[in-house]
Amino acid sequence: EKGGWPSFMKKEISEEPEAIANTLRGRLVDGRTVIPELEPLEPVFADIDRVVVLACGTAYYAGMLGKYAIEAWARIPVDVELSHEFRYREPVLSERTLVVSVSQSGETMDTLMAVKYASAAGARTLSICNVQGATIPRESDAILYTHAGPEVAVASTKAFVAQATALYLLALKLGESRGLLTPESAEPLIDELTSLPEKLQSVIADSSERIAELAKWSADTQSVLFLGRNVGYPIALEGALKLKELAYIHAEGFAAGELKHGPIALIEPGQLVFVVVPSPRHTGSLHPKVVSNIQEIRARGARVIAIAELGDAAVVSSADEVIRIPLAGPMFEPLLAVAPLHVFGMELAAAKGLDVDQPRNLAKSVTVE
Numbered sequence: 001e002k003g004g005w006p007s008f009m010k011k012e013i014s015e016e017p018e019a020i021a022n023t024l025r026g027r028l029v030d031g032r033t034v035i036p037e038l039e040p041l042e043p044v045f046a047d048i049d050r051v052v053v054l055a056c057g058t059a060y061y062a063g064m065l066g067k068y069a070i071e072a073w074a075r076i077p078v079d080v081e082l083s084h085e086f087r088y089r090e091p092v093l094s095e096r097t098l099v100v101s102v103s104q105s106g107e108t109m110d111t112l113m114a115v116k117y118a119s120a121a122g123a124r125t126l127s128i129c130n131v132q133g134a135t136i137p138r139e140s141d142a143i144l145y146t147h148a149g150p151e152v153a154v155a156s157t158k159a160f161v162a163q164a165t166a167l168y169l170l171a172l173k174l175g176e177s178r179g180l181l182t183p184e185s186a187e188p189l190i191d192e193l194t195s196l197p198e199k200l201q202s203v204i205a206d207s208s209e210r211i212a213e214l215a216k217w218s219a220d221t222q223s224v225l226f227l228g229r230n231v232g233y234p235i236a237l238e239g240a241l242k243l244k245e246l247a248y249i250h251a252e253g254f255a256a257g258e259l260k261h262g263p264i265a266l267i268e269p270g271q272l273v274f275v276v277v278p279s280p281r282h283t284g285s286l287h288p289k290v291v292s293n294i295q296e297i298r299a300r301g302a303r304v305i306a307i308a309e310l311g312d313a314a315v316v317s318s319a320d321e322v323i324r325i326p327l328a329g330p331m332f333e334p335l336l337a338v339a340p341l342h343v344f345g346m347e348l349a350a351a352k353g354l355d356v357d358q359p360r361n362l363a364k365s366v367t368v369e
């Protein structure tokens, strides 16, 4: 039920903080992960030499975030693959490969077939899924449920943040299993994770009105670009996907470093560009590089909306508009930056008079290949 909300999507975006909190609930105790559902795979966690994440759509971008976390915290190489591309070549799999499927519905046929293929080839399979008892979890060796609650709007929002949260939990678990994370070294990461819901709540409360105004002004826009780097890159892709799905506007996400290798040719006066800006506080931060990307595109006439940390002064002079997110660790910023982009897609669709819950030509779960 919409319970007074104008759309399921608006309700579901407002539930993003809760989706993270519910996915974490009971799973982090005294600096360690407590996830009984992962027991069937625990004996192999120390031995796996590769992780392959399989997903489609929004779930694929959550999978990309999982790659950054698993590589950083568990030091296992991760490939993220579109399910429908995966089995139509000759993927290399072994019993030391952990295949992690990510699917809100657990019914996406492309992902189901890819999981079956991986299983038959001897890989271990873990399903990250939001719908209890769905088909993909039943075909997997273990299941890590997201607890985002029912998601009705066709385009995924709260399930995305829940999927990323589940992948971060998995990354912590793998890091522990391999002796790389101790309760002490995991503590700051766990603190970051558990403080996300409150921070995200404030992002949504503080930015939604402004974003709605920006969306209204942009209702005639023909094309919007999204730039990000590192964990901001999947967020750029997600922002672009939402705009295509909901507002039928041409949108593309780019890794900001790729700009000079092609996409900068697209920039002409008035081009709207969202930029996910990494915090300047982290060591080795890509902040200066992203700020200089903003300057480059603005010099060519782009209108830039930056999503940047509170207190980041450098973006104020370079961007046209700054949406603020609270301070967070480098791996956690994307889960704060994504909500304004979800709101933007939704509000732009609403400004165009479109049905945000049921976009044309799309289905919530695609059960054909």
Ligand code: BG6
Residues within 6 Å of the ligand: 056, 057, 058, 059, 102, 103, 104, 105, 106, 107, 108, 111, 154, 155, 156, 362, 363, 364, 365, 366
């Ligand atoms: C699409 C939906 O067709 O399937 C997207 O429209 C979704 O919103 C994608 O991200 C994957 O779905 P699922 O259920 O496998 O996460």
